[in-house]
Amino acid sequence: MKPETLNFFDKVYEVAKCIPYGRVTSYGAIATYLGAARSARMVGYAMNGSGGKGVPAHRVVNKKGLLTGKHHFEGTNLMQQLLESEGVVVIENQIQNFKEIFWEPSKEL
C-alpha cells in the first residue's frame, strides 16, 4: 500500500465517517467530492478495506439507494438492520425515501 493510495482511500473513509446519523450517500457522490467523479467503483473498492476502520459502510449505497454492498457484510441483513436502527427505512435492499435522507458531501461538508 502506497501513501498516496492510502490518501485516496483515507478520503473515502473520512467522508464516509462524516455521514450524519440516519443519512446515506452514494459512491458517485463521494467520488465526485474526491475529484474522481467517474471513479465511483474505486469508492466502493475502497470500502473493501473499511472493515475495522470504523467506517459506516452501511450508509454508503449506490445511486439508486440500493444496498449493493450488503453482500460484503457478514450477515445477509446486517446492513439493513443497521440502517433501520438509524431510522432509515429499507425494503428489499432498497432504501425508502432515499432522496430525502441522501447526504451529499460536496454540499453538506
Add this chain to the structure above:
DNA sequence: CTCTTGACTGAGG
C-alpha cells in the same frame, strides 16, 4: 507494461 476485474453510472433497447 498489459489485461482483467469491480461495493458504479448513465444511456439504449
Add this chain to the structure above:
DNA sequence: GCCTCAGCCAAGA
C-alpha cells in the same frame, strides 16, 4: 419499467 451494453478509472495479477 426492466434488462443489457458500454464507459469510466484505479488496483491487482
